Amino acid sequence: xxxxxxxxxxxxxxxxxxxxxxxxxxxxxxxxxxxxxxxxxxxxxxxxxxxxxxxxxxxxxxxxxxxxxxxxxxxxxxxxxxxxxxxxxxxxxxxxxxxxxxxxxxxxxxxxxxxxxxxxxxxxxxxxxxxxxxxxxxxxxxxxxxxxxxxxxxxxxxxxxxxxxxxxxxxxxxxxxxxxxxxxxxxxxxxxxxxxxxxxxxxxxxxxxxxxxxxxxxxxxxxxxxxxxxxxxxxxxxxxxxxxxxxxxxxxxxxxxxxxxxxxxxxx
Ligand code: CTP
Ligand code: MG
Numbered sequence: 001x002x003x004x005x006x007x008x009x010x011x012x013x014x015x016x017x018x019x020x021x022x023x024x025x026x027x028x029x030x031x032x033x034x035x036x037x038x039x040x041x042x043x044x045x046x047x048x049x050x051x052x053x054x055x056x057x058x059x060x061x062x063x064x065x066x067x068x069x070x071x072x073x074x075x076x077x078x079x080x081x082x083x084x085x086x087x088x089x090x091x092x093x094x095x096x097x098x099x100x101x102x103x104x105x106x107x108x109x110x111x112x113x114x115x116x117x118x119x120x121x122x123x124x125x126x127x128x129x130x131x132x133x134x135x136x137x138x139x140x141x142x143x144x145x146x147x148x149x150x151x152x153x154x155x156x157x158x159x160x161x162x163x164x165x166x167x168x169x170x171x172x173x174x175x176x177x178x179x180x181x182x183x184x185x186x187x188x189x190x191x192x193x194x195x196x197x198x199x200x201x202x203x204x205x206x207x208x209x210x211x212x213x214x215x216x217x218x219x220x221x222x223x224x225x226x227x228x229x230x231x232x233x234x235x236x237x238x239x240x241x242x243x244x245x246x247x248x249x250x251x252x253x254x255x256x257x258x259x260x261x262x263x264x265x266x267x268x
Pocket of ligand 2: 018
């Protein structure tokens with residue numbers, strides 16, 4: 001599992017403050033039922049099972065007492081589960097109010113990390129079934145000297161760039177193909193993404209100066225670190241780390257839980 005190098009002091013931020021518009025469940029996505037639990041409970045279990053965190057900090061929709069209680073219950077479960085093993089590290093559970101954007105939710109959690117934190121993993125609650133092996137690959141890479149590391153998987157579709165058609169061409173089709181990206185160089189990017197804490201703080205500080213359009217274009221933390229000119233490394237992710245975004249994704253996640261392959265323990 002581990003590369004044998006000393007593990008840095010690690011905090012895991014789970015961003016769970018989104019509203020889940022595209023899932024269309026009428027409640028924040030973190031609260032949506034998945035199997036016999038919720039999306040957030042599965043995400044928390046995955047982080048706890050990985051055993052890498054000294055602290056787990058969850059960004060929640062402000063005022064969401066249901067999710068607040070869910071986190072408190074989970075913290076009690078963690079303590080109870082470690083009763084027989086006083087040596088084991090029980091992660092400290094912290095919750096913070098999330099912000100209007102994912103990046104703002106990350107910033108809110110960054111402000112609540114314990115002194116002495118060396119590296120931070122930022123994980124989407126929506127990637128509720130991310131396997132523990134991915135957490136280990138990310139932390140091992142940080143332990144080996146990476147400043148920033150992301151889990152990725154190869155792209156299966158051919159990916160093209162397009163632009164809107166104009167003039168008479170709009171009657172033919174809405175878009176015109178402008179190029180084909182070299183697929184062997186492309187990766188789909190997942191979470192948990194790992195960073196030296198000081199680097200991620202610097203990246204998010206720089207993002208505070210973004211205008212609305214720039215802020216809306218921020219879809220992950222690594223892109224902010226890339227803007228600093230810091231190298232970002234990539235390790236293999238997992239297909240079951242899919243981000244539950246649409247109703248189809250929820251069906252797939254349910255299928256993973258119920259299917260013959262079992263839950264998060266299957267590599268993909
Ligand atoms: N997130 C967050 N704070 C926000 C927006 C998103 O913490 N203001 C979190 C979500 O809870 C999710 C992750 O970021 O775990 C990825 O975001 P996404 O999949 O887009 O979730 P939602 O924003 O909830 O979904 P949608 O965009 O469909 O509303
Ligand atoms: Mg969103």
